[in-house]
Amino acid sequence: xxxxxxxxxxxxxxxxxxxxxxxxxxxxxxxxxxxxxxxxxxxxxxxxxxxxxxxxxxxxxxxxxxxxxxxxxxxxxxxxxxxxxxxxxxxxxxxxxxxxxxxxxxxxxxxxxxxxxxxxxxxxxxxxxxxxxxxxxxxxxxxxxxxxxxxxxxxxxxxxxxxxxxxxxxxxxxxxxxxxxxxxxxxxxxxxxxxxxxxxxxxxxxxxxxxxxxxxxxxxxxxxxxxxxxxxxxxxxxxxxxxxxxxxxxxxxxxxxxxxxxxxxxxxxxxxxxxxxxxxxxxxxxxxxxxxxxxxxxxxxxxxxxxxxxxxxxxxxxxxxxxxxxxxxxx
Amino acid sequence: xxxxxxxxxxxxxxxxxxxxxxxxxxxxxxxxxxxxxxxxxxxxxxxxxxxxxxxxxxxxxxxxxxxxxxxxxxxxxxxxxxxxxxxxxxxxxxxxxxxxxxxxxxxxxxxxxxxxxxxxxxxxxxxxxxxxxxxxxxxxxxxxxxxxxxxxxxxxxxxxxxxxxxxxxxxxxxxxxxxxxxxxxxxxxxxxxxxxxxxxxxxxxxxxxxxxxxxxxxxxxxxxxxxxxxxxxxxxxxxxxxxxxxxxxxxxxxxxxxxxxxxxxxxxxxxxxxxxxxxxxxxxxxxxxxxxxxxxxxxxxxxxxxxxxxxxxxxxxxxxxxxxxxxxxxxxxxxxxxxxxxxxxxxxxxxxxxxxxxxxxxxxxxxxxxxxxxxxxxxxxxxxxxxxxxxxxxxxxxxxxxxxxxxxxxxxxxxxxxxxxxxxxxxxxxxxxxxxxxxxxxxxxxxxxxxxxxxxxx
Numbered sequence: 001x002x003x004x005x006x007x008x009x010x011x012x013x014x015x016x017x018x019x020x021x022x023x024x025x026x027x028x029x030x031x032x033x034x035x036x037x038x039x040x041x042x043x044x045x046x047x048x049x050x051x052x053x054x055x056x057x058x059x060x061x062x063x064x065x066x067x068x069x070x071x072x073x074x075x076x077x078x079x080x081x082x083x084x085x086x087x088x089x090x091x092x093x094x095x096x097x098x099x100x101x102x103x104x105x106x107x108x109x110x111x112x113x114x115x116x117x118x119x120x121x122x123x124x125x126x127x128x129x130x131x132x133x134x135x136x137x138x139x140x141x142x143x144x145x146x147x148x149x150x151x152x153x154x155x156x157x158x159x160x161x162x163x164x165x166x167x168x169x170x171x172x173x174x175x176x177x178x179x180x181x182x183x184x185x186x187x188x189x190x191x192x193x194x195x196x197x198x199x200x201x202x203x204x205x206x207x208x209x210x211x212x213x214x215x216x217x218x219x220x221x222x223x224x225x226x227x228x229x230x231x232x233x234x235x236x237x238x239x240x241x242x243x244x245x246x247x248x249x250x251x252x253x254x255x256x257x258x259x260x261x262x263x264x265x266x267x268x269x270x271x272x273x274x275x276x277x278x279x280x281x282x283x284x285x286x287x288x289x290x291x292x293x294x295x296x297x298x299x300x301x302x303x304x305x306x307x308x309x310x311x312x313x314x315x316x317x318x319x320x321x322x323x324x325x326x327x328x329x330x331x
Numbered sequence: 332x333x334x335x336x337x338x339x340x341x342x343x344x345x346x347x348x349x350x351x352x353x354x355x356x357x358x359x360x361x362x363x364x365x366x367x368x369x370x371x372x373x374x375x376x377x378x379x380x381x382x383x384x385x386x387x388x389x390x391x392x393x394x395x396x397x398x399x400x401x402x403x404x405x406x407x408x409x410x411x412x413x414x415x416x417x418x419x420x421x422x423x424x425x426x427x428x429x430x431x432x433x434x435x436x437x438x439x440x441x442x443x444x445x446x447x448x449x450x451x452x453x454x455x456x457x458x459x460x461x462x463x464x465x466x467x468x469x470x471x472x473x474x475x476x477x478x479x480x481x482x483x484x485x486x487x488x489x490x491x492x493x494x495x496x497x498x499x500x501x502x503x504x505x506x507x508x509x510x511x512x513x514x515x516x517x518x519x520x521x522x523x524x525x526x527x528x529x530x531x532x533x534x535x536x537x538x539x540x541x542x543x544x545x546x547x548x549x550x551x552x553x554x555x556x557x558x559x560x561x562x563x564x565x566x567x568x569x570x571x572x573x574x575x576x577x578x579x580x581x582x583x584x585x586x587x588x589x590x591x592x593x594x595x596x597x598x599x600x601x602x603x604x605x606x607x608x609x610x611x612x613x614x615x616x617x618x619x620x621x622x623x624x625x626x627x628x629x630x631x632x633x634x635x636x637x638x639x640x641x642x643x644x645x646x647x648x649x650x651x652x653x654x655x656x657x658x659x660x661x662x663x664x665x666x667x668x669x670x671x672x673x674x675x676x677x678x679x680x681x682x683x684x685x686x687x688x689x690x691x692x693x694x695x696x697x698x699x700x701x702x703x704x705x706x707x708x709x710x711x712x713x714x715x716x717x718x719x720x721x722x723x724x725x726x727x728x729x730x731x732x733x734x735x736x737x738x739x740x741x742x743x744x745x746x747x748x749x750x751x752x753x754x755x756x757x758x759x760x761x762x763x764x765x766x767x768x769x770x771x772x773x774x775x776x777x778x779x780x781x782x783x784x785x786x787x788x789x
Contacts, residue, residue, distance in 0.1 A: 051444030054399060058436045061406050065432045068410060068417060069425030076414030083411050083730055087738040090404045091745055097400040098749055101393045106756045291497055294422040298429045305433040309441075316441050319452050 005299065006289035009070035010278070012302060013063055018267045020059035022164065022260055027053045029165020031096060031122025032158055033184055034115055041177045042115060046100065048172040051320050053100065055313065057093070069298055071288040074278040081140040082132050089128035096121030123158055130157030130195075137199060137270070138206050139280045149202055156195020160263070162188035163237070167256030170247065174323050178252075179244075185255050186241040192259075193234050196266060200227070203273055207280055210273045223272070230265045233258045337727045339735040340412045343742060345709075347404055349702055350746040354398030356701045359473050359518070360525035361391050362466030367552065369462050373455070382545035387529065390757060392447055397753060399440070404742075415726030416716055420496045423489060423504060424479055431475035439468030470518070477517055481510040483717045484708065485578045496720070508578060512571035513708075519564040520704065522556065523663060524697025529553035530670075531694025532761050534687040537679060541762050547679040550690075554674065557667035565660065569624070575711075576625050579718060581639040582711035585649040587621045588614070589635045596621040596633040601654070604646040609636070644713040652706035659700035666693055695754075 027049040037045055068075045079086055095117050103114035134150030166185035170178060204211040214223060237258045240246050246254075274280055278288045289295065365387055372380035406428070409417055417424065445453060445461040453461070488503030489496050498504055533550035536542045576583045583589075588599045590609045598621040602614025622631040636643050666689060673682055716723040 051448040054396070054443055055437060055440035057399070057403065058432070058440050061403055061436055062432050064406055064410075065429055068406070068421070069429040072417040072421030072425060075410045075421075076418055079407060079410035080414055080728055080730070083728075083734060084738070086407055086411060087741065090407060091741060093403060094400040094745060094749070097396050098752075101396045102752060102756055105389060105393055105760045106752070290425060291422045291495070293498060294426055297498075297501060298426045301426070301430050301433050305437075309433070309437045312441055313437070316444055319445060319449055 002292055003286070005292060005295045006070065006285045008299065009066055009289070009295060010285050012306075013066040013070065014267065014271055016059050016063035016066060018264065020056070020063055021160075021263055021267075023052070023056035023059060025161045025263075026164040026168040026256075027056055028096070028122045028126050028158075029161035029163070030168060031118050031165075032126065032162055033165050033169070033181075034119045034122075036184065037177065037180065041173075041180070043104075044173060044177060045169065046103070046118075048169065050100075051316065053097075055316070057097070070290055070295060071278055071285070072290055074283055074288040077279055077283060078136065082135060085128045085131045085135070089125055089132070092121045092124030092128060094121070096125055122161075126158035126161050127154045130154035133157065133199075137203055137273075137280070139282070141206075146206075149198070149206075152198055153195060156191060156198065159188045159191035159195060160259070163192050163259050164256065164263075167253075167259050170252040170255050172323055182241055182244065182247060182255075185237075189234070189237050189241065192262075196230065196234075196262065199266070200269065203270075207273075209281055213273065226265050226269050226272075230262055233261045233265070237262075336730060336732045336735055337724055339732055339739055340727050340730075341723065343735060343739045344408055344412050346739065346743050346746060347401065347408055348709075349705075350750070351398065351401040351405055352701060352705060353698050353750070354394050354401065355469065355473065356517075356521050356524045356697065357394045357528055358391060358398055358525075359469045359521040360523075361387065361394065361528070362462075362469045363522075364525055364529060364552070364556075365391060366459075366462050366466050368549075369459055371548075373459065379544035379548055382543065383549045386545065386761075387549065388447065389760060390528075390532070392443070393753065393756060393760075395439075395443060397749060401746075411730075412728055413716070413723075413726045414728050416721070419494065419721060419726065420483075420717060423482065423496055423498055426498075426501075427475050427479040427482070427505070431472055435468045435472035435475065439465050439472065442468065473517060473521070474514065477514045478505050478507070478510055481513045482507045484513070484712055485509040486717050486720055491720075496717075509571070509574055512567065512574045515567050516564070516571050516704075519560050519567060520697065520701050522560045523564060524701055526553040526557035526560065526667075527663065527690075527693050527697050528695065530557065531691050531696075532757065533679075534682075534690035535694070535758070536761055537682075538684065538687050538691060539762055542679075550679050551674065554667055554670040557663060558671045561660065561664045561667055565664070568657075568660070572625065579711065580634045581636065581643040582649065582708075583625065584634055584636045584639070585644050585646045585711055586653045586707060587625075587633065588646065588650050589621065589633050591635040591637050592632065593635065594622065594632045595619045595630045596625075598624065599650075602650075604650045606646060642714065644711050649707055649711045652703040652710070656700050656703035656707060659696055659703065662693070663696060663700070666690065 030045050030049050034042055034045060064075075067078070099114045099118035099121060103111050103118060106114060131150045131154040134153035135146070137153075138146045138149055163185050166181045166188065169181035170185065173181060204214050214220065237255060240251065240254050240258070276284045276286075278285055365384060368380050368384040368387065371377070372384060409424070409428075442461040442464040446458065446465050449458055449461060482504055485508040487507050488498060488500035490499050491497070529549050530553035533542070533546045533553065536546045537550070572583070572586075587596065588602060588604050588611045589596050590611075595618065597616035597618045599611055600615045600617065602611035602616075605612050619629045622633055623629050625631065625633055636646065670682075670686065670690070673686060712718055714722045714724070716726055
């Protein structure tokens with residue numbers, strides 16, 4: 001039990017973080033795309049994420065919550081190292097979340113300002129998350145190379161969110177907005193790909209531990225599907241966004257699905273790289289874990305509530321299935 | 332530990348938690364008020380109830396969003412500001428916070444989406460259930476977080492192994508000695524806060540002549556709720572005081588400004604607690620009343636601050652915050668009872684303008700009382716973070732003062748901006764002509780897509 005429990009929590013934490021990136025990723029992406037849309041499409045874009053953004057954000061709270069609960073030592077270490085980017089992200093999340101509501105409820109003449117705040121908040125959130133990912137992967141080192149690396153990822157994560165957001169809009173929007181979304185997705189694919197490649201190449205170079213894990217025979221062959229499928233998914237993305245006929249034939253969802261697949265593979269790759277550490281080369285899963293009794297009491301809660309949460313989340317998505325309509329309740 | 336950094340870290344956390352509590356304290360009870368409006372509509376089919384529901388749904392959504400974003404900030408600040416707290420008490424605080432996320436956060440956030448945007452896509456019954464689940468979720472959230480806070484005030488059910496706090500009895504931890512009082516007190520506080528928001532905004536609408544039957548219904552509901560809750564709150568507050576006397580006598584000594592243990596202690600109505608002379612300057616006192624309130628005996632002994640040398644909280648803030656809370660409560664009692672009295676012979680429309688203005692001024696009175704009350708209980712716990720077990724200084728992070736100062740400034744600037752925006756948006760929303768309109772029904776294809784779910788929900 002002492003060996004397995006921390007691993008279970010590591011897996012649930014990873015799942016929560018992955019779900020966060022996918023789910024809040026698309027609404028942050030829509031937020032970043034907002035200024036590129038003409039005025040008449042903006043309400044529709046926001047409406048498409050309206051019923052979901054709040055619950056999507058909660059996966060981040062669960063991820064950080066599990067880190068706090070199951071790995072308190074890691075929580076203190078990671079959040080202390082990331083003090084400044086965390087503060088920046090929180091400010092971004094706050095601005096994004098409230099602008100969402102303020103933009104329709106405030107005086108009409110202030111609406112453009114809240115739209116800008118919405119975009120700024122989304123962008124700042126994505127960038128600071130990218131910076132944190134970079135700092136985490138590189139083991140919180142303080143030198144110019146690491147900062148350049150972190151900076152590159154800070155630009156990549158918003159690009160990934162944009163592809164997700166555009167993929168979401170392809171599914172949820174019709175007409176002109178739908179067509180615009182295809183163009184947006186295509187433009188963001190290259191930076192997204194560059195970022196994934198950069199992390200994949202840099203991670204083994206930064207840490208010898210990680211290098212040895214990946215580049216070893218015969219293990220390398222077992223791992224090959226991860227990069228290969230990723231490349232195939234990118235090729236699919238590129239192909240589909242270039243051929244409107246495929247999307248018109250009803251395969252618009254492929255853009256979103258391929259992006260999700262890439263993110264899942266990236267998470268698996270990262271998980272393999274850092275295992276069994278929580279903080280690379282510094283703190284492993286078992287050193288960081290809480291007392292077994294505390295983990296057990298939480299496991300009971302997780303086993304009961306997590307299926308329920310996933311169940312009613314699917315229920316909510318089904319209610320708002322299909323093309324978004326002008327969902328207004330607050331004008 | 333650097334003294335300035337500790338003070339800054341505390342200011343930052345205090346700023347965040349102060350900002351945060353403003354919003355849940357409205358939404359917890361407003362969720363139930365919405366549920367009530369919805370039930371009334373279901374029972375009477377009177378559209379004014381539905382109009383009230385939709386207007387207050389908008390205010391709820393806005394308030395909820397502010398609560399969520401500031402709450403997320405808090406979940407991070409446990410780690411960034413008080414790493415020592417999580418390292419030492421993580422085994423207790425962790426599961427309680429975890430249960431809050433699992434049983435409350437997802438529930439309220441997910442069904443809020445259904446409640447706000449689901450009209451016409453789900454059946455009326457599913458929509459009512461969604462409204463219920465949102466209210467239930469906010470209440471569950473309060474349950475867990477108040478449980479943790481109460482445990483930090485009256486810690487039980489644990490042992491200390493190698494400097495770490497280990498749980499021995501979870502039931503005792505969750506339902507710790509101060510929990511029932513604190514939870515009830517907070518729920519009633521939320522009820523009063525939300526009631527005064529609803530009454531105040533409605534009064535404003537009447538004054539601005541943008542009122543309708545829905546406004547009158549909302550105002551009446553809120554006033555009667557407030558008038559009903561306030562006496563119970565006063566009683567529960569007194570019970571919590573007795574509980575605090577038993578477990579945290581130093582806090583009571585600070586509240587009452589009792590510097591030296593005495594029998595037949597007087598109640599200090601006003602005064603200036605002075606830590607240099609260890610006495611209250613310019614005080615107005617009524618003999619023996621403090622002993623009567625606390626021990627229910629005119630000559631009962633009240634322990635003074637002298638018994639807790641170096642282990643008692645700063646006196647002036649606790650002393651003053653308590654008087655502000657009680658004063659606001661008394662004003663609430665007077666205003667709500669006067670309203671109920673006036674409504675015996677009048678309708679909302681014919682209420683005196685002076686009275687409506689008074690209600691409008693009192694819109695956010697609940698905020699004053701809630702924040703003051705939390706200051707009493709939180710500052711009153713100092714120097715401890717977990718009463719008698721762990722001090723705040725032992726748990727603080729080692730960040731440079733400059734960094735904490737920088738982020739503190741950014742947070743406070745944003746909070747002030749958001750707070751002002753919130754008040755103005757609520758005001759402008761309340762004056763909008765479309766405020767109570769139900770959302771547009773979805774167009775035909777969307778309905779078709781949703782009909783499967785709608786049927787499933789029936």
